[in-house]
Amino acid sequence: MLIALAGQQNAGKSTIFNMLTGATQYVANYPGVTVEKKSGRYKDGEIRVEVVDLPGTYSLTSFSLEERVARDFLLQDKPDCIVNVLDASNLSRSLMFTIQALELGQPMVLGLNMMDVATAHGMHIDVEKLSRTLEVPVIPLVGRKNKGRTELVEAIRHCSTTPQSRSRSPLLYGDLEKYIESIEATIREASRLEASYPIRWVAIKLLEGDQRVVEMIRTEHPDGEAILDMVQAHATEFEKYHALTTSDHILTYRHAKAQEIARASIQQPSTGKASLSERIDRVVLNRILAPVFLVLTVYCIYQISIVQGYELTKYTWPYLATFRSLVADILPIPGLVEDGILRSLVLWCVDSANTLLNYVPIFFILFALIALLEDSGYMARIAFVLDRIFQRFGLHGQSTLPYILGGVFAGGCAVPGIMATKGIPDDRARMATILTVPYMNCLAKVPLYTLLVNIFFAGQKSYALFFISTITIIMALIIAWVLTNTVLKSKEQAPFVMEMPTYHLPTLRGVTTRTFQRTWEYLQKVGTIVLAVSVCVFALLQFPNLSDDVMQKYEKKMHGALAVFQSTIKNTQYASSLDNTHQVLSMMDYASRFNAARLNSGGDIQGVMQRFEEENPVFFSFLKPGKKDKESRIVGKAASLLLVKRKEVQRQIKDERIQNSFFGKVGRALEPITKFAGFDWKINIALISSFAARESSVATLGVLFEQGANEGATLEERMGTQSEASGMTPLHALALILFFALYPPCFAATIMVKVQTGSYKWMLFAIAFPCAVGLSVASAVFSLGNFFHVSGFTMMQIFYGVALSLALFIGFFPQLLKNISGTNSQGPRQNNDSSTLITQS
Template identity: 55%
Template sequence: MPDPISPARAQRQGVLVALAGQQNAGKSTLFNVLTGARQHVANYPGVTVDKKHGQYSDDLGTVYTVDLPGTYSLTSFSLEERVAREFLLGDRPDVTVNVADASNLRRSLHLTLQLLELELPLVLALNMMDVAASQGIQVDKDLLARRLGLPVVTTIGRKGEGREGLRQAIRGVEDPQTDMGQPDPGTVVRYSALEPAIGQLMARIATEPALADLPRRWLALQLLQGDPAAVQLLVDRLGDDGTRALRETAGRFIEAFETEHRIEVSDHVVSCRDRTVERLLAGAVQGAGDGRPSLTDRVDRVVLNRWAAPFFLVATVFAIYQVSIVWGYELTNYTWPLLAKGREVIAGVLPSADFLVDPYTRSLGLWLVDSANTLLNYVPIFLILFAAIAVIEDSGYMARIAFILDKILHRFGLHGQSTLPLILGGVFAGGCAVPGVMATKGIPDTRARMATIFTVPFMNCLAKVPLYTLLLGIFFVEHKSLMMFYISTMTIVFALLVAKLLTKTVLSGQETSPFVMELPHYHLPTVTGVLRRSLERTWQYIKKVGTVVLAVAVVVFALLHLPGLSAERKAHFEAEAQAAVERFAAALEGNAYRDVALGENLVPLINYFTDYKRAKLNATGRAGSERVAERFQARNADFYPLVKPPSGDRDARKAWRELRKLARARQGLRRDMREEQIRTSLLGSIGRGLEPVTQFAGFDWKINIALLSSFAARESSVATLGVLFQQDDDQNASLEERMGAETRAGGATALLAVSMILFFALYPPCLATTIMVKVQTGSYKWMLFAIVFPTALGLGVASAVYSVGTALGATGIEAMSAVYWGAVALLLVVGLLSDRQASRRLRERLAET
C-alpha cells in the first residue's frame, strides 16, 4: 500500500483522514474499526513514535487514514505533541477526526478548540458513549454540533458501533459542495484582552507570502505563548532577519499583557479555553458531576489500595504465566507431532542421505527445519500469552500497573515515563527491547532516559521465553509455576537495582522530573480485539523465525562446518564405515536377501530402515502403525521384508538383525563425525576458548555457542541448541528430550539451568536493540557500554550462584529462591534508603526556604 503521508498523492489517489485525540479516548480502537485489517505500522520520519496508517474504501473511492499519537494538546513540549502537530500542519489532511472521550468532554474539548484554530476540516467523534451512559451522562450531540459549527457523531469503538455514521461525516466534510458549517476559528474561543495583540500579529503575518499556508490566528497565539517550535518554523521560512521583527513584536505584546494583567499568556489562554468549554457544554451535557462514584472509581478503591495494589499486581503476573506458560505448554504435545510430520515431508523432498556425509542441500535444509521447528513449537504459548496481555491492556489495568510501578521507579533513579518502555520491553513477557528502547525518547529527563535504555533489555522479551520454557521443561517440571513467577518478577527487581547503580555512578548528576498520568476507565475487552492483537503479535514472532532466526541459522551452520574435518580424519571414518559394510556383507553370505541388501541398494536400504524406524516411533496407536506399514510397503516392496520380517522367514530375520547392527554402526559414526566437526569448527573453537572463563558458571562449549548466537537474535539460542544437541537419523524427538538426556548424562543438574537463566536475564541486548541504543544515545561509547556491562554483570552473577551452589550442594530451586529473595531484600533496603534520603533533602529545602 502506498504511504498516505504525501498530501499531493492523497489528493490524486483518495482522501487523507487523520485521527487525533487524547490518550485513552479509544482513538486507536476507532482506527481499527474504520480500517479493519488493512493497516500498517512504521515510524514517523526522523523519530521513534509509531505511525499507524491504513485505508478503507466506500462508494466514492479510497480513504487513507492515519492514527496520530495520543496527545492532550498541540503544544511542542512532548514528542507526541510535536509529531501530531507537524503532521497536521505539513500534510494538511482533507479531514481530521477528533476522537473525544464522551464521559469526560470537559477535558477532551480543549484539544478540539486547538484543532479548530489550525483551521482544519473537522469531525468530532464522541467515543465511549457506553461508558458515558453507565455514568448517567447524556450528551445532546446536535446542540453541541450547532455550537461548534461542525459535525458531531457518536461511537462505541470497542463494539464497532457508529462506523457508518463516522464514514458519512468524513465524506460530508471532505465534499467541497457540502456546507457543514465549519466555523471561523476566531468565533469559537475569544481571548478577551489578548485579542488586540492577536489581531495585530495576524495582520503582520499576512504580509509574509512564505507564511501564507499557515493558519494565522494559530501562529499568532503560539508566538504570544513563546512556543519555541513556532519560532523555529518562522526561522525556517523567513530566516533569522525576517523572524526578528515578528519576535520583537510578540515580545512587546507579551511583556505589556503580563505586566498589566499579572498572569502569563499561556495561563490566560488555558483559562479562556476552559470558559469556552463550559459555555459549549452548558445544557448539552446532563448527568455529569452528580457525585456518585463510577464503577471505575469503586474498582480503583480496591485494586489501587495502598496495601492491596501489590497483591493484585503480583497475582496478575502469576496468573498470566500460569495460563500461558504452564497450561499453554501442554498444547505443545499436539503441535510437535504436526511439526515432526512436516519435517518428514521436507526430508522426503530433499536429496537422500549418503552413508556418512549428507549433501549440503540436505544438511542445510534439515538444519533450517530443525531451527524453525524448535521455535514454532512455542506458538500455542505465545497465542495465549498475547491474548492475556491484550485483556490486561483493553481492560484498563495496564495503566494501573504503570501507576503502581511509578511510585517505585522514582526511588531508583527512573522516571514515571520509564514505565511504558519497561512494559514494551516485557514486564510480563512477550515484549521486545527494540520498541522499549525506542519509547525512551519521550522521557524528558536525560539521566532517567539513559538508565531506562540500559535496563529495558533486562525485561522478559518475547525471544527469551523459549529458552526459559526449554530449561523449565527439562529441569523444573515440578516447580514450573514458581520458577516462572521468579523469572517474571526477578527481571524488574534486577532492572531497578541496576538503574540505581547506574544513576549513582556513570549517570550521576542529573535530577529526575515529575510524572503526571491519567488512568482510563475500565472496559470489558472484546473477543475480536483480543484475538486480533494476539494473532498479529504471534504472526510477528513467526515472521521473525522465518527471517532473522533462519538467517542466523545459516551463519551458524557455516561457522560450524568450517574448516571441516582434516583429510586424515575423513579417511579414518571412511575406513570405519567400510569395515562395518564388510562385516554386514560377510554376515549375509548365502542369505536369500543378499542381492537386495548390497551393492547400489545398500545406502537406499539403510535410509529406508531409519525412515521406517522413525515413522514407527512417531506413529500413534495401532491404526497409526498400520498406516506406516502400508506406506512403506508401497514405497519399496523389496525392502519391506528387511524392516518387517515375515514370520517364519529366517533369512529375512537374520538380514533384519544384521541391518540393525549396520544402522547402529552408521549412526554412531555419523554422530562422532558431526561432534568432531562441530568441536573443531570456527564456532566450536570460540566456544571451547571461552570455557576457562565460563566454566565457573557451568557453561560448556555448546552452551557458549548458543549464547553467542543469541546476540544476533535471542531466539537463536534455542534454535542453536536444537541442532547442537543433535538427533540421530531414526529419531524425531523434541529438544527437551534430546538436551535433557545428554546434559543429565554429562552430570548437569538444575543448578546449571539456574545459572543459564540468570545469565540470560542479564545478557547484553540483541544486535537490533544494540543498534537502537546507538540511535537513541547517539554514541558508540554507550553502545559498547550496553554490551560490556551486562556481559560482565551476567557472567559474574551466574558464576557466583553456580560456584557457591555447587560448593553447598544446593538444588536448583533452592539456589533460585535464595537469589530471588536476596535480590528482593536488597531492593527493599535500597528503596527505603532512597526514600529517607529524599525526605531528608525535602526537609533541608523547606528549612532553607
C-alpha cells in the same frame, strides 16, 4: 481522500478506525520514528478514502514523540478532513484536545463516541448545540456496535468536498490577545510561513514556549531571532502584571472553555451515586488489594498463555514436523557419513523457523489477553499500581506491559516486549525499558536454567527456581536506575499523564483484529531475521571444513560398519535388496523417516504403518516394530546397529568440526577472559550460538557434550558426568546462570532494538553493555566464591541478599543516591514545570 483520526487516548479511536476500514488496514512506522502508523481504506461510492489512525495524545504540544508525530502529520500532510474522536462520557476532558485541533484551522468532524456509556451514566448531550458552539459537524457514535458509521462517512464526504470556513470564531485568551495579535502581525510581515502553518497557531505556540515552533521560527523566518526576542519581552511583561506564565494562562483558558462547553451541552441529573468504574476501582485499586489483583492477573496471563498455550503446541508441532519431513523428502538423501551442505543448510533453516513458529499459539493467546486488558481499561490500572515503584528506578508505569511480555517470572519473549515499548511517552523511560526488557526470563532461557538446576541444584531446586525468577527483575530495576542516571541522562522526557478510563466490555472484533495484527507483525519482523541468522550460524559452525585426511578416517570407520552389516545379512532373503551402498543409504533414509513419522503421528500409528508399508514393503518387513520372522529380526538388528554407528560417527565429526570451526576458535580465544567466570571453550561456544536464539545454548551443549553411542543418556547425565571429570561445580553453574540472565538479547531482539530506537548505536550498545555487566557479575561471583571457598548455593543466597538490598535502597532513598553520585538530573515526573496528572473518567 486522506482522513486523519485524532483524539485523546482511550476515546475509542481504534474502534472507530476498525468500524470504518474493516480488514483493509495495515501497520507500519512513521518515517524516521518508531511510533506505530496504522492506516486503512474504505470506499465511499467512487471515492477511495485512506484513513490514518494517529497516535492517541492528550494535546498537540511537542513534549512526547507521539504528540509531535500527530501534530506534524496534521500540519505537513494536511488531511482533507480531521475526524476528532471524543469520549462522550467524559466530554470536558476530550474537548481539551478539540480546542487545540480547531486552532489549526483545518476541516474537521467530531465523532462523539461511547454515546451508550454516556446514556448509561444518565447523561443527555445536546449534539446540535455542541455543533453550533464549535462550528463543526458532530456525529453521535457507538463504535463497538457499529452505530453511526453511515452518518460519519457522509459527514467526512461533506467536510472534505465543502471547504469549511477558516473564519471560525477562535478561542480568545483574554489579556493575552493583544500580544498574540502583535506576534501574528510581525510574523506575516516578512515570511512565507502562512502557506505552511496557521500564523495564529504559531503565535500561541511561541507564547507557550513550544521548542519545536521556536526552532522553526529561528530557522525558517528571516527575522527569527527578533521575533523570539519580542515573544520573550511580551511574556515577561504579561507575567509581571498577571503573576502567571503565558503557558499556564493559555492552559487555564482552554480548560475553562472546555468546561463551559461541556456544561452547556450536557444535561445530567445528579444521583449522588458513584459510577460503576469508581465502585470497581474502590476494590481493585485498594491499597491492600491492588497488589493481590495485579499478581492474580499476571498469574492468569501466564497460566492461560504460557501453560495452556504450550499445551496447544503439542497439536501444532506434528504439522511443523510433517512440513520438515516433506522438505527432507524433496532434498537429496543423506550420505553414508555426511548429509551434504544443501540438505544440512535447508533443514537447519527449517528447524530454526519451526522453533519460532512453534511458539505462535503462545504469543497469539498472549496478544489476545493483552488486548482484553487494554480494551477493558484495567491495563491503565496496572500502570497506576506499579508506577510509583517504577518511577524511582527511572521507569514508567507503562513499562509493566513490556516486562510482562518479556517474561517477568518465566515464559515471555523479549521481541514483543520491546515492541510494546512504543506506548511509553517518556523517551528516557522508554529507552531504559527497551534496554532492560531482555533481562526478563524469556521462554527460550528456561531450557538452560532447567538443565543447570537439575544437574547442580537438584537438592535446592525450589529456591534456585525462585532465585532465577526474581533476580532478573531486581537486576533490571538496578540497571534501569544506572542507565537513566548516566547514558540516558540527556534523553528527552514528557510530562506524565495517567488516565483511569471507564471500564468497557471488549469487543470480539477489536480484540481479534489487534491480535492477528500483532502476531503477523511478529512473524514478519522476526521470521525473516531468524532465517538469515540461521545461515550465518550454520556457516560459522561448519567452516572451515575438516581436512580430507580426517574425513577419510571417518569414512573408513563407516565403510567398515557397512561391510559388517552386509556380511551379517548376506545369507538372508534381503541381501539382494541391500547389496550396494545406494540401496543401504535408501534403507537408512527410509528408517529415519519412518521413526520420525511414528514419533509425530499424533496417535495415528496405524496410518503411518500403512503408508510406509505401501511405500516399500521390503524395508518395512524388517524395520517394523513387533513380531517378525527370524531373518527379519537379524536384518532389523543389523540395520539398527548400522544406524547407531552412523550417528556415533556423525557426532564425532560434529564435535571435531565445531572445535575447528570459526565459532570453536572464537570460543578458545575467549577463554583467557571468561576463565574468571569459570567458562571453558564449550560454554563460550554455547553462549555465542545462543545470541542467534536462546534455545541454541542447550542445542549446542547437546552437540558439544555428546560422546560415543550412549543413546540412552540424557544431556543432564552426560553433562553431569563430564562436569565431574572436568571439575565443574555449582559455583560454575551459578556464574553461568547470572551471565545468561544478564546476557545481550538474542539477535531477533537486538534487531528489534534497532527498529524501536532507529539507531545502530543503541543496537550495538544493547550488545556491548550487557556483555560487560554480565561478565563482570559472573566473574565477581565466581572469583569471590572461589577465593573464600564458598559453595555455589551459599553464594547464590549472598548475591541475592546484596542485589535485593541495593534495589530497596535505591527505591527508598533515590535522591540520596543521586546526591552521592553527583547526578542532578530530575526524574521523569519533574521535567520542565510539569507534574503527574491522574484523571478519573
